[in-house]
Amino acid sequence: MAQSLDRLRESPSQTAGPYVHIGLTPNFCGIGDxxxxxxxxxxxxxxxxxxRIGLRIRVLDGTGTPLKDALVEIWQADANGxxxxxxxxxxxxxxxxxxWGRCPTDMDTGLCTFDTxxxxxxPFSDGRLMAPHITLWIVARGINLxxxxxxxFSDEEEANGQDPILARIEHRVRVPTLIAERKGDIYVxxxxxxxxxxxxxxxx
Amino acid sequence: xPAESGSNRRPETGAFFQRDRTxxxxxxxxxxxxxxxxxxxxxxxxxxxxxxxxxxPVFGHAMLGELDADLIHNFARPGESAIGERIIVHGRVLxxxxxxxxxxxxxxxxxxxxxxxxxxxxxxxxxxxPNFGGCGRAITGEDGGYAFRTVKPGPYPWPNGPNDWRPxxxxxxxxxxxxxxxxxxxxxxxxxxxxWRCPIARGIPDKAAIETLxxxxxxxxxxxxxxxxxxxxIVLRGRRSSLFENRLEGN
Numbered sequence: 001m002a003q004s005l006d007r008l009r010e011s012p013s014q015t016a017g018p019y020v021h022i023g024l025t026p027n028f029c030g031i032g033d034x035x036x037x038x039x040x041x042x043x044x045x046x047x048x049x050x051x052r053i054g055l056r057i058r059v060l061d062g063t064g065t066p067l068k069d070a071l072v073e074i075w076q077a078d079a080n081g082x083x084x085x086x087x088x089x090x091x092x093x094x095x096x097x098x099x100w101g102r103c104p105t106d107m108d109t110g111l112c113t114f115d116t117x118x119x120x121x122x123p124f125s126d127g128r129l130m131a132p133h134i135t136l137w138i139v140a141r142g143i144n145l146x147x148x149x150x151x152x153f154s155d156e157e158e159a160n161g162q163d164p165i166l167a168r169i170e171h172r173v174r175v176p177t178l179i180a181e182r183k184g185d186i187y188v189x190x191x192x193x194x195x196x197x198x199x200x201x202x203x204x
Numbered sequence: 205x206p207a208e209s210g211s212n213r214r215p216e217t218g219a220f221f222q223r224d225r226t227x228x229x230x231x232x233x234x235x236x237x238x239x240x241x242x243x244x245x246x247x248x249x250x251x252x253x254x255x256x257x258x259x260x261p262v263f264g265h266a267m268l269g270e271l272d273a274d275l276i277h278n279f280a281r282p283g284e285s286a287i288g289e290r291i292i293v294h295g296r297v298l299x300x301x302x303x304x305x306x307x308x309x310x311x312x313x314x315x316x317x318x319x320x321x322x323x324x325x326x327x328x329x330x331x332x333x334p335n336f337g338g339c340g341r342a343i344t345g346e347d348g349g350y351a352f353r354t355v356k357p358g359p360y361p362w363p364n365g366p367n368d369w370r371p372x373x374x375x376x377x378x379x380x381x382x383x384x385x386x387x388x389x390x391x392x393x394x395x396x397x398x399x400w401r402c403p404i405a406r407g408i409p410d411k412a413a414i415e416t417l418x419x420x421x422x423x424x425x426x427x428x429x430x431x432x433x434x435x436x437x438i439v440l441r442g443r444r445s446s447l448f449e450n451r452l453e454g455n
Contacts, residue, residue, distance in 0.1 A: 008300045008439045012413045013228045014390040015236075015404060016375065019321045023313025023339050023375055029323055031337045034278050035269065039311075062241035069325070075261065075383045085259035086215035087382065100261035122255050135256050139388055142238030144229035144407055146388060150256075165251060174246075193242050203223065203248035204257050204384060 013146065016139035020071050025104050040073065040102030043116045047096040050079030050117030054186040055151070057112045059105060059138055062194035066110025070140035073102045074114060074151075076133075081120030090123075118153070124164045131159035131166065138191060148202045151189050152179045174200050218444040219253035220384045221300055226409065233407035237364055257384035258443075263309040265343050272341045275314075275354035279337030286336035288317025288355025290431040293391070293419065296348040297378060300442030304348025308440070309379040311341045312352065319360030319370075328360050353431065359398050371398035371405065380440040391436045392418045 021029035025038040044052065055074070059067045076099050077083050084093040093099070099119075103112040121129040131152055138147040152160050160166055160179065169175050177199045180187035191199045231243035271278035276286045293312075297305040315321045315338065318330030322338050342350045357372050373390045380386070392399050399405050399418065408414045416439070425433035 006302065007442065008298060008302055009227055009413070009416070010223065010300060010441050011387065011389050011416060011439045012408045013387060014375075014408075014417070015239075016377070016388045017390075018325055019313065019323045020375070020388075022321060022323055022337075023311050024377060026337065026339045031279070031322055031339060034337050034339055035272070035341075039263075039267075067242070073386070075256070075259075077256075083255060083259035084261065086262060087217045087259045088255070089215070089217060098261055124254055125252065130254065130256075133256070135383060137383070137386055140242065142236070142240075142242035144231055144233060144236075144239060144243075145225075146386060147244065148257075148384075165249075165254070168251060169249060194245055198244055198246050200246075200249050201244050203225070203250040204253055 013144060015141060015144055016071060016146075018069050018141040020069070020139060020141075021104055024071055024102060028104055038102070040100055043098065043101040043114060045096050048117060049094050049096070052185065053116060053118050055114040055116065055134070055180065055189060056186055057103075057114070057136075057151075057189045057191065058110050059112075059140070059191045060193065064195070067105055067140050068107050068110045070105045070112075070138060070143075071102065072105065072112050073100065073137045074116070075100050075135040075137070076116065076119040077122050079117055079120050081122045083122070121159065126164075128162070128164055129159070131156050131163035133163075136191070147193075148204065149191065149199055150178055150202070151187070153187060154179050154182045169200055174198075216381065216443055216446070217258060218446040219258060220382055220441040220443045223441060227413050229407035229409070233403065235403040236407050239407070253382070253384055258382045260379060260381055260383040260385065262307065263343060263379065268341065268343060273350075273352035275336065275338065275340045275352065278340060280335035284335050286316070286355050287333050288336075288358075290353070291356050292351060292353055292425060292427065292431050292433040293374065293436055294349070294351035294422075294425055294433060295419075295436040295438065297344045297350065297380070297438045297440060298348055299380065299385075299440045303442075304344070304346070305380050305440055306344055306346045306348055307381075308344040308348065308350075309341065310344065310350055310438075311339070311377040312374050313339045314354065314357040314374045315360055317355045317358050319358030330358065330360065356393065359396075364403060368403060369398055369401070371396045371402050376438065378438055378440065382443070385440040387438075387440060389417060389438070391434075393434065394418055394420050
């Protein structure tokens with residue numbers, strides 16, 4: 001026997017279940033008066049720097065049916081590619097942009113929308129720049145461990161072509177599953193949990 | 205961004221330990237039927253954390269309301285309180301190195317004492333309690349500690365098998381310091397025989413892992429003639445020290 005490493009193990013995940021709204025967006029599901037507003041509902045204010053964009057995200061199951069009980073969180077850098085986080089040592093992020101948002105999928109349409117800004121480029125660990133991207137984290141009934149992926153932008157073809165994470169996707173036909181389509185000021189992004197168009201999910 | 209005022213702790217910027225996915229429930233757990241069409245089937249794309257995973261949002265204590273950690277009163281009419289077994293849930297948020305995680309935002313939600321959620325999709329026969337909403341939140345202190353007051357949630361039947369019942373449980377959502385630590389889990393109660401019949405809990409392959417989600421009755425933290433206590437620690441991914449990384453920070 002060798003010495004014990006005395007490490008703990010991460011608490012195992014459990015599904016967020018069908019009533020995730022009660023805990024994370026209570027105002028959305030009619031539980032008013034407990035919190036003044038739902039956390040992560042508003043990402044930008046008048047002073048936030050950067051190009052205003054909208055995201056329209058759906059999460060589809062293995063039959064192509066949109067989930068109406070999912071919850072999506074996004075996490076992104078500011079317009080200069082800086083994260084509003086203590087771990088960000090490269091500079092000070094825009095104080096008017098937290099960079100984190102949360103939105104439940106609509107109970108009728110399955111749509112989830114964010115009003116945010118286009119993020120700047122963030123360096124990869126070797127200093128190369130990653131393409132502008134937004135981290136997504138998806139939970140729902142039937143999802144046992146939150147799903148992690150990224151949204152990249154269709155009008156950033158050149159940056160996407162140099163992105164070190166996109167470059168690691170072995171089956172190139174799957175790269176478009178991470179690229180949101182620009183329609184005016186809106187980017188449309190479908191997350192496919194299963195099937196031929198299954199989104200590339202991450203283990204990072 | 206500077207760390208929360210009053211703290212001169214140097215921010216940690218190392219990548220997080222690889223997640224042990226055999227310890228978590230797999231995406232596909234056929235006995236939990238909803239997972240069948242919602243489970244990714246292709247291999248995940250693995251890569252070491254980048255800044256996008258290492259960084260994470262900060263939530264300050266200033267956002268908390270006075271009753272956020274008191275589910276007995278935070279939805280109740282003035283002078284009234286929720287019905288049920290009064291309990292305190294307390295514990296620490298740690299990371300895999302055993303270090304307390306300060307400033308972690310915990311959000312919790314649960315059914316009422318009869319096993320009914322305040323949600324339009326819940327049609328269980330048990331009545332709503334007009335004084336119980338079912339949500340609360342807390343931010344951990346310097347040692348990673350947290351506590352809140354609530355009523356013990358009831359078990360309830362759910363449409364999975366013809367006669368499946370969820371054990372009493374409280375849902376927890378946890379933010380650590382990096383977005384890669386983001387976690388949602390459920391707390392169960394010591395001695396509940398329904399845990400071992402539950403397809404959701406049993407989706408976790410290792411019995412020892414399930415046991416880490418079972419809160420222990422903690423008589424020492426009980427408030428006599430008021431509320432019993434349950435202790436529930438949560439462990440988030442640990443992170444590597446950046447001291448021996450071959451590149452300096454911030455370049």
